[in-house]
Amino acid sequence: MRYLVCIKQTPDTAELPKVKPEEAASGELSIQQVVNPWDEHAIEAALQMAENFGGLASVISVGGEKAIEALRSALAMGCKDATLVENADADAWGVAALLAGAVNHMGDVNVVVTGQMTVDGNSGMVPVAVARKLDWPVLTGVAKVLNVSEDAVEVERVVGQARHTVKVKPPVVLSVIKEIGEPRYPTFINIRKAARVKIPVLSADDLGVTVPPPVVHLSNFRKPPARDAHVQLFDGPADEAAGALIDALLAEKVL
Amino acid sequence: MDFALTTEHKMVQDMVRSFAEKEVRPIIPEYDERHEYPRELLPRMAELGIMGICIPVRYGGAGMDYISLGIVSEALEWADASVRETIAVHLALNALAVFQWGTEEQKQRFLVPLATGEKVGCYGLTEPAAGSDVAGLKSTARRDGDDYILNGEKMWITLADVADYMLVFAKTDPEKKHRGITAFMLERGMKGLTTGTIEKKMGVWASNTGWINMDDVRVPKENRIGEEGEGFKVAMSALDNARMTVAAGAAGTIRAVMELSIKYAHERQTFGQPIANYQLVQQMIAKMALNYDIATMLWQRSAWLKNQGVRNTRETSQAKWFATEAAWQAASDAVQIHGAYGFSSEYEVERYLRNAKGAVIYEGTTQIHELMQARYALGWRQDKPIRCELPAYDPDFWQE
Numbered sequence: 001m002r003y004l005v006c007i008k009q010t011p012d013t014a015e016l017p018k019v020k021p022e023e024a025a026s027g028e029l030s031i032q033q034v035v036n037p038w039d040e041h042a043i044e045a046a047l048q049m050a051e052n053f054g055g056l057a058s059v060i061s062v063g064g065e066k067a068i069e070a071l072r073s074a075l076a077m078g079c080k081d082a083t084l085v086e087n088a089d090a091d092a093w094g095v096a097a098l099l100a101g102a103v104n105h106m107g108d109v110n111v112v113v114t115g116q117m118t119v120d121g122n123s124g125m126v127p128v129a130v131a132r133k134l135d136w137p138v139l140t141g142v143a144k145v146l147n148v149s150e151d152a153v154e155v156e157r158v159v160g161q162a163r164h165t166v167k168v169k170p171p172v173v174l175s176v177i178k179e180i181g182e183p184r185y186p187t188f189i190n191i192r193k194a195a196r197v198k199i200p201v202l203s204a205d206d207l208g209v210t211v212p213p214p215v216v217h218l219s220n221f222r223k224p225p226a227r228d229a230h231v232q233l234f235d236g237p238a239d240e241a242a243g244a245l246i247d248a249l250l251a252e253k254v255l
Numbered sequence: 256m257d258f259a260l261t262t263e264h265k266m267v268q269d270m271v272r273s274f275a276e277k278e279v280r281p282i283i284p285e286y287d288e289r290h291e292y293p294r295e296l297l298p299r300m301a302e303l304g305i306m307g308i309c310i311p312v313r314y315g316g317a318g319m320d321y322i323s324l325g326i327v328s329e330a331l332e333w334a335d336a337s338v339r340e341t342i343a344v345h346l347a348l349n350a351l352a353v354f355q356w357g358t359e360e361q362k363q364r365f366l367v368p369l370a371t372g373e374k375v376g377c378y379g380l381t382e383p384a385a386g387s388d389v390a391g392l393k394s395t396a397r398r399d400g401d402d403y404i405l406n407g408e409k410m411w412i413t414l415a416d417v418a419d420y421m422l423v424f425a426k427t428d429p430e431k432k433h434r435g436i437t438a439f440m441l442e443r444g445m446k447g448l449t450t451g452t453i454e455k456k457m458g459v460w461a462s463n464t465g466w467i468n469m470d471d472v473r474v475p476k477e478n479r480i481g482e483e484g485e486g487f488k489v490a491m492s493a494l495d496n497a498r499m500t501v502a503a504g505a506a507g508t509i510r511a512v513m514e515l516s517i518k519y520a521h522e523r524q525t526f527g528q529p530i531a532n533y534q535l536v537q538q539m540i541a542k543m544a545l546n547y548d549i550a551t552m553l554w555q556r557s558a559w560l561k562n563q564g565v566r567n568t569r570e571t572s573q574a575k576w577f578a579t580e581a582a583w584q585a586a587s588d589a590v591q592i593h594g595a596y597g598f599s600s601e602y603e604v605e606r607y608l609r610n611a612k613g614a615v616i617y618e619g620t621t622q623i624h625e626l627m628q629a630r631y632a633l634g635w636r637q638d639k640p641i642r643c644e645l646p647a648y649d650p651d652f653w654q655e
């Protein structure tokens with residue numbers, strides 16, 4: 001079995017407030033970038049599947065040269081090989097076309113694993129779009145992988161307040177949620193290997209993919225307005241202050 | 256010249272900083288308040304390879320270099336000095352001394368379990384009446400056939416009540432002063448060996464600090480590290496290794512208190528504006544930023560020299576002296592920026608200030624380092640070659 005994890009390098013969420021609108025529009029960010037936190041769980045899921053059910057985990061990213069750093073992080077966590085696909089200014093649909101092209105190019109991928117969404121785009125479209133491009137089934141909201149074999153992939157999904165168990169015949173695309181497992185730390189031995197390995201870079205031409213022109217155009221980036229927060233103190237005896245607090249909460253429809 | 260960390264070092268930094276943020280810093284306040292050592296971190300750090308990060312794979316370590324040891328120290332002290340102290344004592348003072356001075360048999364016997372984290376090490380040099388004055392130590396080791404009989408007391412020993420292996424120093428020939436000192440590896444359980452914890456300290460409450468008492472402890476000659484009379488050199492070279500970790504750790508303290516100060520300066524409003532707008536607050540933060548960079552460059556130079564196999568006593572002393580004083584100043588300024596809240600134990604800066612005072616005292620007081628630097632500058636001190644230098648970092652040997 002070969003599990004292919006799709007990851008993206010995204011801004012460190014702790015630094016997101018520093019992003020300027022013009023940087024967001026151009027995509028040229030000056031802040032620290034990391035593996036998309038949701039994708040770290042996808043890496044963990046693929047590594048667990050490889051350990052528990054056999055096979056190996058590979059990792060792929062569509063992006064610029066800096067995405068090599070994210071791929072090295074995945075290798076340090078335990079993925080066996082990595083591939084970078086050059087970004088051709090694609091939107092989510094275009095990224096899905098490139099990822100699906102890479103899956104076909106590799107030829108032996110049984111399970112594609114993704115995170116729930118990215119912290120920058122937030123669309124959550126890519127796993128579904130990849131499945132559509134490949135004409136594979138897709139399971140989203142995967143919280144637990146129960147079994148993987150040549151004949152069936154059985155997972156537990158979270159759907160709103162409910163859970164259900166689903167069995168599908170691979171190949172399949174799985175989009176996992178945090179509950180799948182806390183991402184492991186890289187090991188030092190893997191760090192040494194990951195730091196030195198040459199990661200192959202493929203273009204759309206290499207994959208024989210014609211990237212569809214973007215259908216989504218983002219035209220206006222702006223920061224959300226500052227929160228209008230204020231503090232109100234209730235003085236006086238405790239019973240009066242508590243009463244005033246309850247009245248205020250009722251007025252604000254908190255209670 | 257290249258001031259940038261390598262890809263490998265950056266990845267090590269990401270990994271240990273993540274560990275410090277997720278698993279160390281959140282649990283420290285409670286341990287600190289209870290004056291309790293967070294033993295739960297030892298198996299976790301062993302599992303991750305941190306306990307033997309710069310020891311070759313063939314001896315059970317992670318096979319990284321001395322710069323990685325500094326990176327780990329910086330990241331851990333960002334969380335709390337107590338955890339960085341564990342690495343300084345267990346790895347830099349004990350395990351690296353065995354790596355540097357031990358026989359192959361001793362490396363297999365002591366270094367392998369230390370590097371894997373199966374055993375924990377500590378270092379016993381200081382005595383109730385002998386700290387900086389090493390030649391004045393009173394502990395004795397009397398030869399008795401194939402054994403030595405050790406007597407004496409060690410004081411202010413980090414991990415005294417935790418360690419399995421204790422590298423202690425005693426006089427085999429008291430007439431020869433520092434040339435009569437010999438190093439021994441004591442093993443917990445040896446008859447006559449007792450340890451205890453010192454409860455009342457100003458800082459590093461989450462660290463275990465204690466005493467070791469030796470009452471006719473019989474130690475086989477196979478546990479002697481180095482030759483008879485080489486103990487002073489073993490002790491000083493071990494300090495060269497550990498002082499780098501203290502310097503790197505102090506940089507971690509500066510980073511921690513600078514982050515806290517910047518956050519608070521943006522949030523705290525006085526006279527209708529954030530205190531970050533006030534130039535006297537800006538001055539304190541600017542000094543933290545400058546001193547963090549200087550401390551970082553100094554410890555990295557020390558670690559780089561170790562990687563090259565170049566003697567670095569002078570440079571390591573500079574790094575330890577500067578970085579610990581800068582951390583003490585930064586922590587004090589951080590409390591000042593926080594005002595009355597900084598004086599409260601509800602805010603972390605108070606803990607960093609208490610911890611930072613220890614580091615300007617242990618592993619050579621500031622004054623000892625000033626004297627050393629003066630003697631180097633005046634031409635009165637030169638480092639002579641020693642029989643066993645710390646091996647230069649050789650990736651092929653380390654990772655084979």
